[in-house]
Structures are given as C-alpha cells and as structure tokens.
Amino acid sequence: MSYKLALIISAPFLMMVLLFLGDLVNVSVVKTELDALAVTVSYRIAYEGRVSSGTEHLVNEVGATLSYDEAITPKIGDTVVFTLNKEYTPFIMANNPLAVKVTRTAVVGYYDI
Numbered sequence: 540m541s542y543k544l545a546l547i548i549s550a551p552f553l554m555m556v557l558l559f560l561g562d563l564v565n566v567s568v569v570k571t572e573l574d575a576l577a578v579t580v581s582y583r584i585a586y587e588g589r590v591s592s593g594t595e596h597l598v599n600e601v602g603a604t605l606s607y608d609e610a611i612t613p614k615i616g617d618t619v620v621f622t623l624n625k626e627y628t629p630f631i632m633a634n635n636p637l638a639v640k641v642t643r644t645a646v647v648g649y650y651d652i
Contacts, residue, residue: 558630566627566639573623573641576601584619584645598623615648 576598583594590607598605607621621643626636 555631559632562629562632565629566632566637569625569627569639570641572601573603573625573639576603577621577623577641577643580605580621580623581643581645584613584621585647585649588615588647589613590619590621601625613647617647619645619647621645 580594580598583597584590587594589612590605595605603623603625605621605623607619611617611619613619623641623643625639627639628636
C-alpha cells in the first residue's frame with residue numbers, strides 16, 4: 540500500500556524530470572540541425588564568394604536567421620564570420636523562448652570537392 544502512495548506523491552516530480560529531459564533533447568536536436576546547416580552555408584559562401592539570396596532563402600526555410608557583417612565585401616582568401624539563430628520554446632526550462640545560436644566561419648574561395 541505504501542508503494543502506491545509513494546508513486547502518487549512522486550508522479551509530479553517524475554513528470555517534471557521527463558519534461559526537462561525532453562527539453563534537453565530538443566535543444567540538442569536544434570543545435571545539431573544548426574550545425575549541419577552551418578556546414579552547408581559555409582560551403583556556399585566559400586563557393587559563391589558572398590552570401591547570396593539563395594543561401595539566405597535556404598536558412599529561412601529552416602526557420603533560422605542568418606546574421607553577418609554586410610558592410611564588408613569579401614575577397615578571395617577573406618574569412619566571413621556568420622551566425623545562425625533559431626528560437627526554441629521549451630516545455631519547462633524557461634518561460635520565454637530560448638535562442639540557440641551557432642557561430643561559424645567560411646574562407647572565401649576555399650572549398651573541398
């Protein structure tokens with residue numbers, strides 16, 4: 540009989556732990572998705588020599604935002620630093636959406652076949 544009472548009392552705690560684990564897994568999935576997208580964006584910047592509208596459209600299709608220094612026109616051999624941002628609305632980790640951010644670089648004119 541006591542184990543039933545203990546299960547009833549611990550049920551809210553177990554639910555919170557499961558929701559927290561779900562948040563951790565989802566944040567990890569979003570970061571992995573941004574990492575994979577950053578590799579593609581880096582390749583396209585290196586190949587095209589700039590951030591084209593097609594690259595920005597690709598990032599926007601995923602629901603992320605691309606930010607970089609637009610004032611600099613890169614030349615061959617220059618390094619372009621860009622950031623991909625995506626918001627995640629957690630179950631219980633926070634009340635507000637979390638911003639998951641990945642910062643990467645691309646060398647213009649260098650691409651591996």
